[in-house]
Amino acid sequence: MTAPREARQGSMLALVKAAPGPGLELREVPRPQMGINDVLIRVHKTGICGTDLHIESWDAWAARTIVPPLVVGHEFVGDVVEVGSNVNDFRPGDLVSGEGHVVCGRCRHCLAGRRHLCANTIGLGVGRDGAFAELIALPMANVWHHWPGIDEEVAAIFDPFGNAVHTALAFPVLGEDVLVSGAGPIGLMATAVVRHAGARLVVVSEPNPLRREIAARMGATVVIDPRERDLKDVQRELGMVEGFDVALEMSGSPAALRLAIANMAHGGGIAILGIPTQEISLDVNEIVFKMLTLRGIYGREMYETWYKMTVMLQSGLDITPAITHRFSFREYRAAFAAARTGGAGKVILDWTA
Numbered sequence: 001m002t003a004p005r006e007a008r009q010g011s012m013l014a015l016v017k018a019a020p021g022p023g024l025e026l027r028e029v030p031r032p033q034m035g036i037n038d039v040l041i042r043v044h045k046t047g048i049c050g051t052d053l054h055i056e057s058w059d060a061w062a063a064r065t066i067v068p069p070l071v072v073g074h075e076f077v078g079d080v081v082e083v084g085s086n087v088n089d090f091r092p093g094d095l096v097s098g099e100g101h102v103v104c105g106r107c108r109h110c111l112a113g114r115r116h117l118c119a120n121t122i123g124l125g126v127g128r129d130g131a132f133a134e135l136i137a138l139p140m141a142n143v144w145h146h147w148p149g150i151d152e153e154v155a156a157i158f159d160p161f162g163n164a165v166h167t168a169l170a171f172p173v174l175g176e177d178v179l180v181s182g183a184g185p186i187g188l189m190a191t192a193v194v195r196h197a198g199a200r201l202v203v204v205s206e207p208n209p210l211r212r213e214i215a216a217r218m219g220a221t222v223v224i225d226p227r228e229r230d231l232k233d234v235q236r237e238l239g240m241v242e243g244f245d246v247a248l249e250m251s252g253s254p255a256a257l258r259l260a261i262a263n264m265a266h267g268g269g270i271a272i273l274g275i276p277t278q279e280i281s282l283d284v285n286e287i288v289f290k291m292l293t294l295r296g297i298y299g300r301e302m303y304e305t306w307y308k309m310t311v312m313l314q315s316g317l318d319i320t321p322a323i324t325h326r327f328s329f330r331e332y333r334a335a336f337a338a339a340r341t342g343g344a345g346k347v348i349l350d351w352t353a
Helices: 050-057 060-065 152-156 158-168 185-196 209-217 231-238 254-262 284-289 304-314 329-340
Strands: 011-017 025-030 038-047 075-083 095-098 135-139 143-145 177-181 201-205 222-224 244-249 264-272 293-296 323-328 346-350
Touching (some): 038 095, 050 329, 075 135, 075 152, 152 158, 158 185, 177 254, 185 209, 222 231, 329 346
Parallel strands (some): 177 244, 201 222, 264 293, 323 346
Antiparallel strands (some): 011 025, 075 095, 095 143
16 A cells, blocks of 8 residues: 555655566655755646556667656646745746757757747656656746636647647648648647638548547548548549648558658648658658658747647636546556557546546
8 A cells, every 4th residue: 555645745646667577566766856946746637648558568769768767658738736945936836838849058949939849858758757656846947837717638639739730830820721630649639729820621540440530520621541532532522623722641651651742732741740660752842843842840949839739728728628638547458458559539637536
């Protein structure tokens, strides 16, 4: 039996990658150390990300990236417990989330206010202890104070929601025809964002039937299984004249990226968030002669994306259908199993249960 939270003065419970190899352990670890610029946060809820699945399974990426022991996780919401002596903008009780990319603050991009481009970024739950814990300490520059009325489960997934917004708004979508390749949790949220931002037609390509059903509820005009329907036929059915103006590649699939390029209108833009596990050969002639722009997306713009997320939610955007499963943190094995299947959208861990 684990002691209650209030009884553990110098320690806390956390999900830890304790050693190289598959699996995670729920164990007691020391409370985070506080610096003068830090904010200590009591975690309420966390979201399971694809990165966490890579770490839990200990695939090739995790084996060359992660140095155990490490507290994992980077998507969270909680309330402020304590602040460092230099912190003036946060107070105990504030509801907050955190930007998962801790940047250097000194490079050319950081000094120019382009912190999302910092080459020295350290990832929360990857390069430093993360959020799958009862407490987390973050620099005050990485803490986002939630505005009133934001749903706590939605607040817990502001990190991947930010990925969706950053990708979806990489190119203007007002009045445009948009292709979304891959309806995982971020692709689902991106579908809702482009619809909210005024896209004319939104076509979602996704092989998983549950995720196709959720995509339809989140604003897709047409949802297809790419193994069964050709995008050219979809264009004809919708009365499209030339091709898609914007494509969001969320899957990491080589075939999906090549299909997007083949179905783009001249001058179109492709925002690429999906990370492939292999090299992808592309027809550069098609990119050149169509004058396409391919843009890689990583993380969020700090903190313009966070602002956009908040105001879109306040103006009626609903991303809650993307959240399909909820577990106590003590049921983390079942939660990770659900997140690994095709039968789930976003999976939430409750650290108060």
